[in-house]
Amino acid sequence: MSVKSISLGGKGAARLRRGHPWIYRSDVLSVGPDVLGGDLVCVRLPDGKFAGYATWSDHGQLSGRMTPIGPDVADPEASFLHMVTQAVARRKGRPAACRLINGDADGLPGLIVDRYGPGLSIQALTQAAARRQDAIVERLLACTGARVVVARNDVKVRAFEGLPMERGVLVSDPGVDPADIVVEMHGLRLRYDLLDGQKTGGFLDQTDNRVAAAAVAHGDALDCFCYDGGFSLHLAAAGCNVTAVDSSGPALARLTRRAEDNGLEKKITTVEENVFDLLRTYERDGRRFDTIVLDPPAFAKSRDSVDAGRRAYKEINLRGLKLLRHGGVLVTCSCSAHMDRAGFEHMLSEAAGDARRFVRILDRRSAAPDHPTLVTAPETDYLKVLIAEAH
Numbered sequence: 001m002s003v004k005s006i007s008l009g010g011k012g013a014a015r016l017r018r019g020h021p022w023i024y025r026s027d028v029l030s031v032g033p034d035v036l037g038g039d040l041v042c043v044r045l046p047d048g049k050f051a052g053y054a055t056w057s058d059h060g061q062l063s064g065r066m067t068p069i070g071p072d073v074a075d076p077e078a079s080f081l082h083m084v085t086q087a088v089a090r091r092k093g094r095p096a097a098c099r100l101i102n103g104d105a106d107g108l109p110g111l112i113v114d115r116y117g118p119g120l121s122i123q124a125l126t127q128a129a130a131r132r133q134d135a136i137v138e139r140l141l142a143c144t145g146a147r148v149v150v151a152r153n154d155v156k157v158r159a160f161e162g163l164p165m166e167r168g169v170l171v172s173d174p175g176v177d178p179a180d181i182v183v184e185m186h187g188l189r190l191r192y193d194l195l196d197g198q199k200t201g202g203f204l205d206q207t208d209n210r211v212a213a214a215a216v217a218h219g220d221a222l223d224c225f226c227y228d229g230g231f232s233l234h235l236a237a238a239g240c241n242v243t244a245v246d247s248s249g250p251a252l253a254r255l256t257r258r259a260e261d262n263g264l265e266k267k268i269t270t271v272e273e274n275v276f277d278l279l280r281t282y283e284r285d286g287r288r289f290d291t292i293v294l295d296p297p298a299f300a301k302s303r304d305s306v307d308a309g310r311r312a313y314k315e316i317n318l319r320g321l322k323l324l325r326h327g328g329v330l331v332t333c334s335c336s337a338h339m340d341r342a343g344f345e346h347m348l349s350e351a352a353g354d355a356r357r358f359v360r361i362l363d364r365r366s367a368a369p370d371h372p373t374l375v376t377a378p379e380t381d382y383l384k385v386l387i388a389e390a391h
């Protein structure tokens with residue numbers, strides 16, 4: 001089999017040596033005349049030596065993404081698909097809703113697959129993943145036994161690859177409605193809409209953190225940025241009286257339905273408001289809580305917004321700490337890849353100082369283990385969660 005290949009310049013080779021899997025177009029010296037967007041290509045160093053296999057895109061600044069496929073494989077294409085099976089096997093023991101494939105970290109750049117019981121939600125975000133989508137789905141059906149598959153390719157990053165925005169059902173089954181799937185886990189019935197929910201249907205990265213939060217939560221709880229109530233439901237089931245806040249009415253309607261599914265509607269009150277405003281109002285009115293969860297959207301979305309992001313994190317953490325009763329629990333999260341762990345803890349230490357609270361960190365957490373990360377790509381370790389006690 002003739003192997004298509006590309007060659008790196010010195011800068012690209014140096015970047016590769018540091019281990020980051022991405023190859024920028026400006027770091028590529030030459031591209032074989034037969035190479036097409038979506039191909040699996042052999043990457044060569046300036047001296048012609050084999051550096052590995054990468055997926056190739058002919059659109060945008062990011063041209064290549066390295067895979068762990070080794071030099072001796074007879075059929076790199078088969079190895080690529082085999083990684084789908086391996087990724088699924090890696091999730092053994094995970095709950096019924098979990099991430100099955102986490103892109104680069106599973107060796108499958110641009111491919112995200114989440115499982116919600118009998119349903120799968122797939123995102124093919126690169127040309128290589130998109131071209132192989134049918135084969136990937138076939139492989140997934142074989143190794144998971146799933147009955148429906150939805151494509152959530154309505155993600156902006158697809159535009160960088162010249163791919164259209166698409167959302168739809170790829171595999172259907174009269175017995176499973178992808179817009180209404182109920183998964184039982186952690187003693188709860190969790191309803192998901194794979195077609196309309198955020199991301200692939202929900203935020204699976206927080207799965208284990210919700211359980212950890214519920215283990216220490218008590219009393220009156222405030223769940224800020226609650227979305228469809230992942231934290232609220234766990235806290236209510238653990239006995240808390242929960243006030244759940246989000247600016248999205250549809251998210252709160254979903255939360256209410258999920259609370260009813262679990263007989264927890266009396267334990268959860270929803271408030272449709274801007275969290276920043278509500279925290280200020282509660283402070284003024286003297287409302288106090290025993291447990292507060294802060295799980296905002298990424299405030300630092302780019303390198304340029306890190307400072308503004310840090311200020312926003314500090315504001316909600318400072319206000320949150322002021323609302324906590326003595327001995328209260330704070331569960332504070334950041335999903336901004338541009339803010340690292342040290343920066344996040346520094347922010348909390350400043351908020352604790354300003355609030356004059358003695359804050360003890362009990363647990364430093366990250367995304368669930370079905371979201372593996374790459375040590376050479378620190379941004380893949382984006383989710384930081386601190387569980388702390390304030391006195």
Ligand code: SAH
Pocket residue numbers: 202203206224225226227228229230231245246247248251273274275276295296297
């Ligand atoms: N905690 C959730 C995920 C939160 S996603 C879980 O465990 O699944 C972030 C949520 O913040 C979204 O639902 C969004 O509607 C909400 N949001 C964003 N900015 C907000 C603001 N200023 N005030 C209130 N809610 C906000």
